[in-house]
Amino acid sequence: MNTQSTTVYRASILNFQSDPYPIVDGEAVLDNSAYQFYQDGALVIEDGKVQHVGEAHDVLATLPSDVEIVEYKDHLIIPGMIDTHIHYPQVEVIASYGEQLMDWLNNYTFPAEGQFEDKAYASNIANFFLDELLKCGTTTALVFGTVHKQSVEAFFEASEQRNTRMICGKVMMDRNAPDFLCDTPDASYDDSKSLIDTWHNKGRQLYAVTPRFAITSTHEQLQKAEQLLQEYPDVYMQTHISENKDEMAFVAELFPQAKDYLDVYDQYNLLGKRSVFAHGIHLNKREHQRLHETGSSVSFCPTSNLFLGSGLLDIQELEQHQVAYSIATDVGGGTSFSMLQTLSEAYKVTQMKGNKLSPLKSLYLATLGNAKTLQLDDKIGSFKTGNEADFVVLDFNSTAIMSLKQSKCKTLAEKLFAMIILGDDRAVEATYVAGTCVHKRDGKQ
Numbered sequence: 001m002n003t004q005s006t007t008v009y010r011a012s013i014l015n016f017q018s019d020p021y022p023i024v025d026g027e028a029v030l031d032n033s034a035y036q037f038y039q040d041g042a043l044v045i046e047d048g049k050v051q052h053v054g055e056a057h058d059v060l061a062t063l064p065s066d067v068e069i070v071e072y073k074d075h076l077i078i079p080g081m082i083d084t085h086i087h088y089p090q091v092e093v094i095a096s097y098g099e100q101l102m103d104w105l106n107n108y109t110f111p112a113e114g115q116f117e118d119k120a121y122a123s124n125i126a127n128f129f130l131d132e133l134l135k136c137g138t139t140t141a142l143v144f145g146t147v148h149k150q151s152v153e154a155f156f157e158a159s160e161q162r163n164t165r166m167i168c169g170k171v172m173m174d175r176n177a178p179d180f181l182c183d184t185p186d187a188s189y190d191d192s193k194s195l196i197d198t199w200h201n202k203g204r205q206l207y208a209v210t211p212r213f214a215i216t217s218t219h220e221q222l223q224k225a226e227q228l229l230q231e232y233p234d235v236y237m238q239t240h241i242s243e244n245k246d247e248m249a250f251v252a253e254l255f256p257q258a259k260d261y262l263d264v265y266d267q268y269n270l271l272g273k274r275s276v277f278a279h280g281i282h283l284n285k286r287e288h289q290r291l292h293e294t295g296s297s298v299s300f301c302p303t304s305n306l307f308l309g310s311g312l313l314d315i316q317e318l319e320q321h322q323v324a325y326s327i328a329t330d331v332g333g334g335t336s337f338s339m340l341q342t343l344s345e346a347y348k349v350t351q352m353k354g355n356k357l358s359p360l361k362s363l364y365l366a367t368l369g370n371a372k373t374l375q376l377d378d379k380i381g382s383f384k385t386g387n388e389a390d391f392v393v394l395d396f397n398s399t400a401i402m403s404l405k406q407s408k409c410k411t412l413a414e415k416l417f418a419m420i421i422l423g424d425d426r427a428v429e430a431t432y433v434a435g436t437c438v439h440k441r442d443g444k445q
Ligand SMILES: [Zn+2]
Pocket: 085, 086, 087, 240, 278, 330, 333
């Protein structure tokens, strides 16, 4: 083995191989074989890829004595976290007071997105945004740009510099938005096509066809989205659905011929395994069935749903209908870039629905589960041999209260739960992208 490019990371390691709570006869049942946990583990990285993971004692015995070992005592290594719904141009919209979805878009979001016509502005925010994600241990995200083609160019350029695996798309919207944010069906097609040709599968970058939501696209534009997906079957499709009751009423008014909200997208063949629908709080049974049939997924955005007063998603209902779902921040409607904070809020929303979201399931969702909904589990989301080596080092002593609580935890589940509920960017000691350290925390507080 060429030890020049091999590094071993020694810490506690948690890695999922499948869903720890698969549904058996309609019930979620714990499967302990779904994950590996090594109290004293070793993660071997070679040329930016995962070579091996196991007990440190066993792994180190197989390696040359001079192999480089990076020790992270009292830390937990997990795969890089994945965020399946976020808007990079909404960085500055975060924490904007007092509105629900439609007014929040008109009063805060649309004016902010107008600034992305200026590519230099877009580049500044893209760099800030990516650094913020990495600080929180998120290494992959499915990201909205703005209507401006250059907003997505700026984003991919910034992502390419960091070698992060990111999925992004130019927003398509040609009505019910200010003139300065509207394109046309033809322009949205041409810009999207050009971005796909330039960026899709360039290094680690991937493209998503991005009609903002049914309200802001005409029939002609949704046809263009359909055409793009037909011409490029391996790109993604991202949009919003059933987030807010006023939004849903407006969609019903605009598309009187559709059976329901999902049917609007279905009429243009926008459903499928690479299609991610953000929110989906108020879906009906037919829509659940149709999402299941087509392998489409719903992205659960708890901090956003609470912040904008949109509603409480019932993940048990999704599970009962076998609808794939992932978890996401939805910044700037969402209030934190941290997936740990997002999982904490997901736990609380699930409590409000009378159910439980276990710590194992939560961390599965943030890693392998989210990778699966993006059809990327052959590349990221776990420490399978050959996977791209994106990983995060979490600190069990990141704050005084975290340290105190961890000292009282007796089981792995308790320790993970405390990490989720009390953790945020301060819990991220380091973040690695394709084997390279891209974030190191400055100091503990
Ligand atoms: Zn959103």
